[in-house]
Amino acid sequence: MNGEWSAIVLAGVRPRDDGFAAAYGVAAKALIPVAGEAMVARVVRTLLASPSIGRIILLAQRLEPLRRGDLAWIDAEPGISLAESESGIARSVAACAGSAQAPFPLLVTTADHALLTVEMVETFLAGSGGTDVAVGLVERGTLDAAYPDNERTWLRFSDGAYSGANLFALRTETARAGLELWSSVEQDRKKARKLMLRFGPILALRALTRTISLDKAIAKASSRLGFTAKPVRLPFAEAAIDVDKPSDLVLAEHILHRRERVPKEKH
Numbered sequence: 001m002n003g004e005w006s007a008i009v010l011a012g013v014r015p016r017d018d019g020f021a022a023a024y025g026v027a028a029k030a031l032i033p034v035a036g037e038a039m040v041a042r043v044v045r046t047l048l049a050s051p052s053i054g055r056i057i058l059l060a061q062r063l064e065p066l067r068r069g070d071l072a073w074i075d076a077e078p079g080i081s082l083a084e085s086e087s088g089i090a091r092s093v094a095a096c097a098g099s100a101q102a103p104f105p106l107l108v109t110t111a112d113h114a115l116l117t118v119e120m121v122e123t124f125l126a127g128s129g130g131t132d133v134a135v136g137l138v139e140r141g142t143l144d145a146a147y148p149d150n151e152r153t154w155l156r157f158s159d160g161a162y163s164g165a166n167l168f169a170l171r172t173e174t175a176r177a178g179l180e181l182w183s184s185v186e187q188d189r190k191k192a193r194k195l196m197l198r199f200g201p202i203l204a205l206r207a208l209t210r211t212i213s214l215d216k217a218i219a220k221a222s223s224r225l226g227f228t229a230k231p232v233r234l235p236f237a238e239a240a241i242d243v244d245k246p247s248d249l250v251l252a253e254h255i256l257h258r259r260e261r262v263p264k265e266k267h
Contacts, residue, residue, distance in 0.1 A: 001053055001055065001056075002054060003050065003054040004054055004105065005053050005054060006055050006057065006103055006106045007057070008059055008096070008097075008102060009058045009110070009111050010089055010093075011028065011059060012059065013027070013029070020244075023246075028060070028065065029111070029112060030066075031065055031071075032249065034114040034249060034252050034253060034256065035257060039112055039113075039114040040066070040071070040074075041074065042116070043109065043110075043111055043114065043116055044074055044077075046117060046121065047121065048077070049118050050121040053121070054079070055101075056079060057083055059083055059085040059093070063083075063084060081101055093108055093170075097176065098173060104170065104172055104173060105171040106169070106175075107168070108169075108170065109167055112166075112244060113167075114243045114256075115238040115255055115256070117238075120167070120236050120238075124167045124232050124234060128171065130228075130230075132177075132222075132228045133222065133230075134169035134171070135167075135218070135231050136165035136166070136168070136239060137162040137164060137231050138163050138164075138165050138233070138237065139161070140154060140160060140163065141160070142234075143163065143237045145237070146237035147241070150241060152240055152241075156210055157210055157213055157217060158211055158212055158213050159213040160214070165234050165239040167239070174226070174227045174228075177227040178222070178227050215230065218231055
């Protein structure tokens with residue numbers, strides 16, 4: 001790895017008992033096998049293959065499971081380090097962002113992003129320029145065209161509905177203000193109305209009534225808080241599909257098996 005970007009992979013456990021992980025006999029969701037390989041390992045392999053990534057940091061409350069068995073190679077891989085996470089995702093990222101272990105610019109993604117590809121990573125990073133913070137999103141039409149039955153959480157604006165792609169770019173030291181915002185809204189990240197109200201009543205009203213576009217909403221919200229931010233719309237439906245429940249796992253394995261089949265059918 002010789003790229004300029006640091007990549008943080010969030011591989012922590014849920015705050016309450018994780019029935020999803022327990023059903024598969026593992027200590028954390030990140031360890032659930034997807035098409036025969038732990039989902040966290042799939043994310044790490046993708047980042048290792050991405051030209052823009054220079055180092056990888058895995059954040060988790062429990063590091064020992066990431067050092068054992070089929071995952072032992074991760075701890076031994078040059079350029080990868082493991083770090084204990086703190087209370088809350090944003091605080092954990094802030095604790096190592098900008099350090100020697102994880103200098104800016106910084107990509108943040110999640111261990112349950114089992115369908116992540118090098119093309120997704122590189123497309124997102126290429127589109128993140130010119131700002132302190134960038135957020136990867138997938139427009140509803142993109143996802144519905146490929147997977148009409150998939151259920152996601154949607155943020156609705158005048159120009160459409162969007163779902164997160166679990167890809168965040170923190171390009172500068174000023175991006176720390178974005179981490180402070182993230183920390184404050186972390187508990188409401190899937191409750192669109194509560195999240196919007198944190199940016200002031202006028203902006204919240206415009207967002208809730210869908211009279212403002214995604215780009216303008218993010219630009220206005222971030223400028224109020226002292227940093228610049230923008231969305232990066234990704235053309236990949238799979239970028240919005242994380243493995244958060246059994247139905248996601250079934251879909252992810254179907255997609256991965258199809259990916260493996262396509263190259264063989266071309267020869």
